[in-house]
C-alpha cells in the first residue's frame with residue numbers, strides 16, 4: 001500500500017512558528033498533503049558541514065519523504081530570531097540576519113538539488129515580529 005503527498009516542509013522546532021505554518025499550509029492547500037520535518041536550525045547543519053550527523057539526519061528525512069511519499073516540492077522554512085543562529089543579537093541588524101538565512105537556504109538548496117534531482121526546493125522566510133506575529137515570505 002502506498003501513500004503519496006505533494007510536498008515536504010522543513011521548519012525549526014521553534015514553538016512560535018507552529019500556528020503560522022499551519023495557517024500557511026491551509027492557505028496553500030497542502031494541509032494533510034505535506035510531510036513536516038522539524039529540526040532546530042532547519043538547514044544550518046547542511047550548510048555548515050554536509051557530512052555531519054545532523055546534516056545526514058536531515059538529508060535522510062528528505063530521502064524518506066521522496067521515496068515513501070513521492071514528494072515533488074520541498075519547502076525550506078528558515079525564521080528570524082532563530083536560537084540555533086544565536087537569535088537576533090548575533091546579527092548587526094535585521095537585514096543582515098535575513099541575508100544570512102537567505103544565503104543559507106540557497107546553499108542548502110544546491111546540496112539538496114544535487115542529491116534529489118527533480119525535487120523543487122522553495123525557500124520561505126518566517127519573520128517573527130516583536131509582536132510575535134509571524135509573516136511568511138516566499139522567495
Ligand SMILES: [Zn+2]
Nearest residue numbers: 012014082083
Ligand atoms: Zn529556530
